[in-house]
Amino acid sequence: MIITNNLSKRYGDQTALENLNLNIKEGDIYCLLGANGAGKTTTINLLLGFIEPSSGSAFINQLSVHENLKATKRFLAYIPENLMLYPSLSAMENLEYFSGIAGKKLSSQQLKDFLEEAGLQSEAFQKRISNFSKGMRQKVGIAIALAKDAKVLLLDEPTSGLDPKASNEFGLLLQKLRTKGVATLMATHDLFRAKEVATHIGIMKDGQLKQQFVTKDLSLQQLEEAYLNTMKYKELAS
Amino acid sequence: MLSYNFKYELKLLLRSRWIQLLSIILLLLFGFSTFNGLHKIEKRKKDITAAHSEVEENDAMMLKLLDSVEQGMEVSASRWTIPTSPMAVGNYHPRVAAMEPQPLAFMATGQADLFTHYVKPKVSGDDHTLNFAEMTSPVQLLFGSFDLAFVIVYLLPLLIIAFSYNVLSSERESGSLRLLASQPIRIRSWVLQKMGLRFFWLSVIVLYALCIVFFMVSPPLEQVSAFLGLFGLIIAYMLFWFALAFLINLWIGRSAKNAVALLGLWIAFVLLIPSVLNQLGNTLYPIPSRTLMINEMRSLKAEVTKKQDEILDNFLRDHPEYAINDTTQFRGFYHRYMASQRLIKEELAPMINAYEDQLRKQQDWVGIFKWFSPAIIVQESLNQRAGTSTQDYEDYRKQVVSFAGSWREHFMPFLYNNKNFSQKDYPDLPKFQFVPKSFSSLLTVPLLFLISIGLFGLGFFVSTKMEKNGILTTS
Numbered sequence: 001m002i003i004t005n006n007l008s009k010r011y012g013d014q015t016a017l018e019n020l021n022l023n024i025k026e027g028d029i030y031c032l033l034g035a036n037g038a039g040k041t042t043t044i045n046l047l048l049g050f051i052e053p054s055s056g057s058a059f060i061n062q063l064s065v066h067e068n069l070k071a072t073k074r075f076l077a078y079i080p081e082n083l084m085l086y087p088s089l090s091a092m093e094n095l096e097y098f099s100g101i102a103g104k105k106l107s108s109q110q111l112k113d114f115l116e117e118a119g120l121q122s123e124a125f126q127k128r129i130s131n132f133s134k135g136m137r138q139k140v141g142i143a144i145a146l147a148k149d150a151k152v153l154l155l156d157e158p159t160s161g162l163d164p165k166a167s168n169e170f171g172l173l174l175q176k177l178r179t180k181g182v183a184t185l186m187a188t189h190d191l192f193r194a195k196e197v198a199t200h201i202g203i204m205k206d207g208q209l210k211q212q213f214v215t216k217d218l219s220l221q222q223l224e225e226a227y228l229n230t231m232k233y234k235e236l237a238s
Numbered sequence: 239m240l241s242y243n244f245k246y247e248l249k250l251l252l253r254s255r256w257i258q259l260l261s262i263i264l265l266l267l268f269g270f271s272t273f274n275g276l277h278k279i280e281k282r283k284k285d286i287t288a289a290h291s292e293v294e295e296n297d298a299m300m301l302k303l304l305d306s307v308e309q310g311m312e313v314s315a316s317r318w319t320i321p322t323s324p325m326a327v328g329n330y331h332p333r334v335a336a337m338e339p340q341p342l343a344f345m346a347t348g349q350a351d352l353f354t355h356y357v358k359p360k361v362s363g364d365d366h367t368l369n370f371a372e373m374t375s376p377v378q379l380l381f382g383s384f385d386l387a388f389v390i391v392y393l394l395p396l397l398i399i400a401f402s403y404n405v406l407s408s409e410r411e412s413g414s415l416r417l418l419a420s421q422p423i424r425i426r427s428w429v430l431q432k433m434g435l436r437f438f439w440l441s442v443i444v445l446y447a448l449c450i451v452f453f454m455v456s457p458p459l460e461q462v463s464a465f466l467g468l469f470g471l472i473i474a475y476m477l478f479w480f481a482l483a484f485l486i487n488l489w490i491g492r493s494a495k496n497a498v499a500l501l502g503l504w505i506a507f508v509l510l511i512p513s514v515l516n517q518l519g520n521t522l523y524p525i526p527s528r529t530l531m532i533n534e535m536r537s538l539k540a541e542v543t544k545k546q547d548e549i550l551d552n553f554l555r556d557h558p559e560y561a562i563n564d565t566t567q568f569r570g571f572y573h574r575y576m577a578s579q580r581l582i583k584e585e586l587a588p589m590i591n592a593y594e595d596q597l598r599k600q601q602d603w604v605g606i607f608k609w610f611s612p613a614i615i616v617q618e619s620l621n622q623r624a625g626t627s628t629q630d631y632e633d634y635r636k637q638v639v640s641f642a643g644s645w646r647e648h649f650m651p652f653l654y655n656n657k658n659f660s661q662k663d664y665p666d667l668p669k670f671q672f673v674p675k676s677f678s679s680l681l682t683v684p685l686l687f688l689i690s691i692g693l694f695g696l697g698f699f700v701s702t703k704m705e706k707n708g709i710l711t712t713s
Contacts, residue, residue, distance in 0.1 A: 048420050070422045078420035084413035088253045089246065100242030101428075102421045141417075154420075 001026050001152055001183030002047065007056035009042050009207075016042040017207045019056065022185075024200070026151075029174055029184040031194035033227055034204035040187035042207070044154050047185070048078055060152050074103070077145030081157035083137045087130035091115055091140050094129055099147035106147060117176075118143035119169055135166030142173050145182075153177060155186040159193050171197045191227060195220045203230045240431055247435040260397055261443050267393055268447035271386045272454050275344030278383070282343075282355050286336045289356050293334050297664075300331050304661045324652030324659045325572045327667075328361025328645065335359060335641050335670035337634045340625030341457045342464055346387035346617075348626025353634075359642030361649050362575060386451070387620040390472055391613050392508055394444075395479045399500040401440060402483035404493040405432050411493060426701040429487055430694070437480045444472055467683075468623060474686035475616045481693035488701040511611035515604055523599040531593060535586060542582055546574035553577035557654070572653055576646075601628060612689065615682055622678040629677040641670045 002024040009017040017039040024030045032040045045051045047058050049069040058065040060072040085094040095111050106114075115125055118139040129137065138158055145153055153174075159167045167190075174184060174197045188194055194201055195215060203211045203226060210230045213223070251257045300321045306313050307322050321327050336356035343350070406429050409415040419425055448469055457465075486499050542549065550573055608614040621627035648668050652659060 050416075050419060070424070073420060073422040076420065078417065080413070080416050082413055083417065085417070086246075086250065086414065088250060093246065093249065097242055097246045098417070098421065100246075101418075101423055 001028075001061060002030075002185055003059040004043070004047075005057050005059075007043070007046060007058055008054050009039075009046060009051065010054040015207045017046070020209055022202070022209075024183045024185055026181045026183055027178050028200055029178055029186065029198045030200045030202065031198035032185065032187045032202050032204055032209075033189070033191065033194055034187075035189075035231060037206075038204040039207040040204055041156055043204075044078075044156050044185070044187055047154055048076070049073070074148075075150060076152040076154060077141075077148050077150035078154045079138060079141040079145070079156070079158050081160055082134070083141045085129045085132075085137060085140060088128060090126045090128055091120060091132070091136075091143075092125050094140055095143050095147060098144045102148050104147055104149070111147070114143040114147045115140070117146055119173060133166070135162050135169065138162070138166075138170055139173070142170075142177070145177070150182060153182050153184040153186075155184065155188075157188055158186065159188060159190050167193060191224055192220065195223055203227055205230055243428065243431040244435055247432055248439070251436070251439055257401070257439075260401060261439075264394075264397055264440075264443050265447050265450070267389045268386065268444075269450055269454070271384055271389045272344060272451045274383070275347070275385045276454065278347065278350070278385075279339045279344045282339055282350070286334070286338065286356050289334045289336065289358070293331070293358075296331055300327070301661060301664060304659070304664075308660060322658040322660070324649040324657070325361060327659045328649040332358035332360050333641075333645065333668065333670055335638045335672070337631075337672050340674055341455075341461045342468070342624045343626060344455060344624070345385060345451075345468070346620040346624035346626050347383035347385045348387070348621035348624055349628055349631045350626045351383060353631045357638055359638060359645055361646050362572070362579070363642070387617060387624070390475065390620065391617045394472070394476065395504050395508065395613075398440065398476060398479040398483065399497065399504060402433060402436055402480060403486070403496045403500050405429055405436070405483070406487040407491060407493040407496050410491060426488060426698060430484065430698075433480055433484050433487075437476065440476060441473055444476070445469060448472075464623065467678075468620075470683045471616060471619055471623075471686075474683045474690065475612060477690040478612050478686055478693070481690040481697070485693060485697045488697050507611045508613040512614050512617075515607050515610070515614070519600040519603045523596050523603060525596045525600070526593055531589060534589060535582075538585055539582055542578045542585070546578050549581055550574045550577045553580065554654075576650065576653060579646075609685075612686060615686065619678060619682045622676070625674055627677055630674070633675055633677075634672060637672060638670070641668065644668045 002022060004020050004022045007017060007020040007022075008015070020039070020043060022030065022043075032038075032043065034040050042051070046053055047060065047065060049065050049072065052066060061075045063072050063075075065072050086097070089097065092108070092111050092115065095115060096106065099106055099111075112122070112125060116122065120136060120139045120143065124132070124136060129140070132140070141158075159170055162170060171193055174186075177184065178199075186194070186198070198215045201213045201215055201223065202209050211226055213226070215223075218226070303313055303315065304321050307320065313320065317323075319326050319330055321331065334356050335358065339355070404411075406415070406425070409418060415425075418428065448465060452465055482503055483496075483500060486496050486503075490496050490499055550569060554577075604614070608618065618627060622629070645668055648666075651657065652663075
């Protein structure tokens with residue numbers, strides 16, 4: 001679903017991403033861990049086509065992102081760290097608008113079903129987004145992904161700033177999407193959540209993917225040690 | 239995408255207090271400026287009616303006096319003013335040569351502040367001394383008139399700027415642009431559609447405002463097409479400003495910068511270019527000093543006055559129809575004066591032509607370079623539609639000069655044949671009827687549309703590259 005081949009991005013002398021190779025399959029949840037500036041958001045921006053790669057290529061659903069910019073966006077949904085929707089529109093209206101411009105015409109009942117599936121309480125459906133918490137907005141974002149029937153989900157720090165309950169609910173939603181075959185790439189700092197939801201974990205540093213794991217093969221403690229070692233926080237790791 | 243953009247942009251507009259306020263302000267501006275314009279027109283009509291009434295009263299007195307004289311009664315009036323003298327009629331009972339306001343005159347003051355709307359040409363007066371200048375408040379000249387043209391040319395672009403400067407940048411600044419850009423849409427098309435909806439919304443408000451204006455003016459039905467033409471002109475002008483806002487939205491990132499850039503363009507197009515063109519016109523084609531011209535005229539007249547006998551002889555040689563065989567009749571002051579007037583007119587012609595020539599060159603200069611500023615084009619077009627443009631007043635002046643000639647010529651046979659003016663001659667007195675011409679150009683609206691479409695095209699062309707580089711879609 002998501003493939004990158006030696007994907008690189010340089011800004012002058014600065015390397016933001018270097019030879020990234022990923023292969024995220026249907027139903028996989030791949031978590032990219034790393035400190036700020038590690039290249040996680042650059043990877044997502046490249047997959048969204050927001051920026052052009054300096055070299056290498058990225059594919060979504062077997063289509064080259066930069067040659068089929070519009071077509072690849074039909075298959076993907078994106079939830080940034082701060083999902084900003086239209087505050088003067090309700091959850092239903094935001095969902096209808098974003099799925100509408102993505103080419104999905106949905107009935108009122110379908111909209112409600114998607115919001116419900118995303119875990120939003122029914123009394124919030126008609127409320128304006130301006131009154132929503134971050135967690136509630138993330139749920140609308142998931143509803144947009146569901147409505148769009150996205151095959152690929154790109155998440156940029158989606159759980160940062162969420163309380164543990166909301167974060168947990170978000171994790172469950174990702175699991176639900178996984179069962180539907182959605183390939184998810186999530187950039188995060190949250191090791192615990194990554195261990196909870198991911199099928200695969202990659203640790204990035206200085207624009208390079210330093211380590212990759214299958215999540216079930218390691219414990220949270222091992223993950224933490226691997227992360228701290230990669231980051232060279234040796235005293236903390238020991 | 240279009241239907242959803244349309245539906246939700248409309249919802250957002252309807253829910254935005256700022257947009258509601260702007261719409262109300264626009265309606266109020268249209269209403270107030272129309273009221274103001276109508277008030278001025280009323281005053282102009284009243285002045286003209288009063289001038290006509292004064293002439294009617296004078297005529298009634300003149301006819302009474304003539305009746306008394308014709309019945310052999312003695313009248314207590316100065317010999318010069320008794321209306322049996324054709325010169326007395328020609329000088330003391332002139333007709334009103336009025337420029338009646340056109341049906342749309344309320345919308346653009348144009349030159350109406352500078353020129354009078356009626357004059358009374360006298361038989362012994364000079365054409366060049368006819369005073370067309372209006373006594374106007376200097377404060378009003380300084381600030382201009384608050385008419386519909388002012389609202390359209392000056393204020394409407396500001397409302398458009400307030401309405402559209404942050405269509406894209408607000409999305410970028412609020413963070414929703416990233417979510418939008420992750421959808422299978424082209425951002426420039428999305429911006430264009432949003433602009434289109436805002437343009438449509440403002441057009442509806444303008445149409446609604448024009449309906450209110452129409453209701454206030456209640457013009458004759460044949461003026462409906464003029465209103466539609468006016469609507470077309472406003473729409474074309476609005477489209478130009480929306481096209482600029484589209485370009486700025488695509489090229490510049492931040493709302494504050496967009497606003498400053500658009501206000502800079504407003505200053506350039508609405509204030510700077512018209513002013514610079516005017517200054518350049520004055521520098522390149524300076525108009526000869528009017529004071530010098532009048533001084534020259536005076537000295538010429540003084541010279542001519544010295545040789546009035548000779549002039550009269552020449553005049554009578556050229557006009558054998560006025561030859562008198564009856565030696566009891568005389569040639570007096572007016573015979574000499576009117577003969578010299580013709581000579582003065584001929585002698586002054588080159589000087590006046592030079593003055594008018596320079597004026598025409600200035601106007602031609604502005605005519606060529608007006609396309610640098612749509613504000614000039616629209617102001618000119620509104621003045622033309624209102625019948626208050628420079629051409630309208632020039633045409634009126636020409637018609638008055640022509641009428642003044644007819645008025646003078648009418649009394650020449652009376653004067654040189656030493657014939658008295660009588661009651662039965664009264665109905666034959668020439669009357670002035672202003673015939674307005676249309677100076678409105680049919681090209682203005684299509685050309686404005688073309689310029690705007692060109693700007694939209696330019697925005698699309700340039701933004702293709704920028705979008706490819708990710709400039710439009712990343713925050």
